[in-house]
Amino acid sequence: MKVAVIGGGFSGLIFSLKLLEAGVDVTLFEEHEVVGYPPHCTGLVSRRVLGFIGAPAFKSIVSSFDSITLSNGRSRVTLRVRGGVFKLERVKLERLMLEEALSRGLKAFMGVAVKRVSPRGVVEYGDSRIFDSIVVADGYHGLIHRSLGVGYFNPPVYGVNIEYGMVTGSRRVTVVFDSSISRGFFSWLVEMDHGVLAGLGARNPKLLARGLRVLEGKFGLRHRMLAYGGPVITGPPAETLSIGRVHVVGDAGGLNKPLTGGGLYPNSLAASLAKRMILEGVDVNTALSKSLNTVSSMLRKQYKLAKAILEGGVIERILDLLAGEEVGEAVGSVDYDHYEEIPSLAVRRAFWKTVKIGVRTIVENPALLPRIALAILP
Numbered sequence: 001m002k003v004a005v006i007g008g009g010f011s012g013l014i015f016s017l018k019l020l021e022a023g024v025d026v027t028l029f030e031e032h033e034v035v036g037y038p039p040h041c042t043g044l045v046s047r048r049v050l051g052f053i054g055a056p057a058f059k060s061i062v063s064s065f066d067s068i069t070l071s072n073g074r075s076r077v078t079l080r081v082r083g084g085v086f087k088l089e090r091v092k093l094e095r096l097m098l099e100e101a102l103s104r105g106l107k108a109f110m111g112v113a114v115k116r117v118s119p120r121g122v123v124e125y126g127d128s129r130i131f132d133s134i135v136v137a138d139g140y141h142g143l144i145h146r147s148l149g150v151g152y153f154n155p156p157v158y159g160v161n162i163e164y165g166m167v168t169g170s171r172r173v174t175v176v177f178d179s180s181i182s183r184g185f186f187s188w189l190v191e192m193d194h195g196v197l198a199g200l201g202a203r204n205p206k207l208l209a210r211g212l213r214v215l216e217g218k219f220g221l222r223h224r225m226l227a228y229g230g231p232v233i234t235g236p237p238a239e240t241l242s243i244g245r246v247h248v249v250g251d252a253g254g255l256n257k258p259l260t261g262g263g264l265y266p267n268s269l270a271a272s273l274a275k276r277m278i279l280e281g282v283d284v285n286t287a288l289s290k291s292l293n294t295v296s297s298m299l300r301k302q303y304k305l306a307k308a309i310l311e312g313g314v315i316e317r318i319l320d321l322l323a324g325e326e327v328g329e330a331v332g333s334v335d336y337d338h339y340e341e342i343p344s345l346a347v348r349r350a351f352w353k354t355v356k357i358g359v360r361t362i363v364e365n366p367a368l369l370p371r372i373a374l375a376i377l378p
């Protein structure tokens with residue numbers, strides 16, 4: 001079986017690696033001469049994702065954390081994360097993934113932009129070739145999935161990361177749900193031994209500069225060094241991800257965790273599921289479309305809850321609730337890839353307070369009721 005992968009970002013590389021591990025003949029097309037540039041991602045992943053990616057991920061770890069702190073500007077709550085959270089150097093990660101894929105037999109056309117693909121397996125890039133399957137991983141703005149009319153087309157959140165040349169003396173990840181910094185999304189601070197990475201997301205990119213100034217003021221961030229960013233995809237994933245022999249993955253398909261926009265977990269999971277099915281004898285097109293469907297239905301469930309959490313200040317209230325119970329202490333442990341546990345953790349900690357806050361939230365904002373009902377119903 002011959003598979004073409006269009007796009008050498010994280011998603012194209014993880015699908016290339018897993019297909020190669022399943023014994024498939026893979027050809028990668030990347031329009032840039034090198035992978036990893038320009039950087040955009042914060043690079044925070046769970047232990048599970050390191051396991052999916054393997055050696056390139058372990059070699060790219062720059063810092064590790066056993067908890068995350070959630071803040072709303074008033075209350076802070078620390079949650080232990082099962083298995084830990086890891087900050088990866090993203091440019092190095094993609095370079096090492098490419099090197100590993102090449103060592104496993106990947107054929108790579110670097111600096112080659114694909115012009116068109118067809119559901120019957122044709123890839124046009126100046127020359128043209130036919131493949132048994134095509135994995136389109138051309139990113140949110142990619143023209144290949146857009147010209148097919150298959151993929152994720154909702155407006156993104158715009159995210160920016162800033163590296164600061166200051167050392168706080170702490171090693172901590174803080175996620176800040178504070179609408180004076182970022183309305184409808186959140187901001188983050190990654191304090192490491194060698195510096196701080198901070199950033200925020202906003203639906204309206206014009207609000208980023210103002211939000212950043214407030215974030216810097218509130219957290220005393222100094223010495224801006226490097227800024228980068230891009231579209232953050234918050235779902236829900238595209239209804240259709242496969243058409244004929246073509247399968248759309250990554251940001252192009254909206255395969256992202258809907259609360260954070262994290263793309264490394266869902267795509268590592270989908271690629272690993274496809275690999276397992278191929279090794280069990282399932283044909284490549286069926287394995288790809290089944291694994292994408294499995295992951296996208298999981299994300300669709302997370303989406304309902306993420307929307308309820310982000311819109312209407314639900315998370316800000318949950319944080320007040322948890323902080324009132326045990327300020328500053330680790331109040332429970334969560335799965336970094338399945339934050340849907342956080343509200344149930346709140347309920348377990350303080351049932352009647354949760355009910356009171358829930359009722360008050362709905363009385364103040366009745367439009368939230370159908371959304372919360374949808375999130376809770378199976």
Ligand SMILES: Cc1cc2nc3c(=O)[nH]c(=O)nc-3n(C[C@H](O)[C@H](O)[C@H](O)COP(=O)(O)OP(=O)(O)OC[C@H]3O[C@@H](n4cnc5c(N)ncnc54)[C@H](O)[C@@H]3O)c2cc1C
Pocket residue numbers: 006007008009010011012029030031032040041042043044045112113114115137138139140142143144159160161199228229230231232249250251252256261262263264265
């Ligand atoms: C600010 C920010 C912070 C983030 N933080 C995290 C995080 O902490 N953890 C996490 O898991 N995720 C995070 N993400 C999300 C994550 O970075 C993305 O989900 C992921 O990088 C998307 O990878 P991709 O390969 O799907 O797309 P892209 O990285 O956009 O790659 C697409 C590739 O396709 C190539 N291409 C496009 N068109 C063609 C063509 N016609 N021919 C050949 N090549 C083509 C492009 O050159 C590019 O290399 C963050 C994103 C942002 C913006």
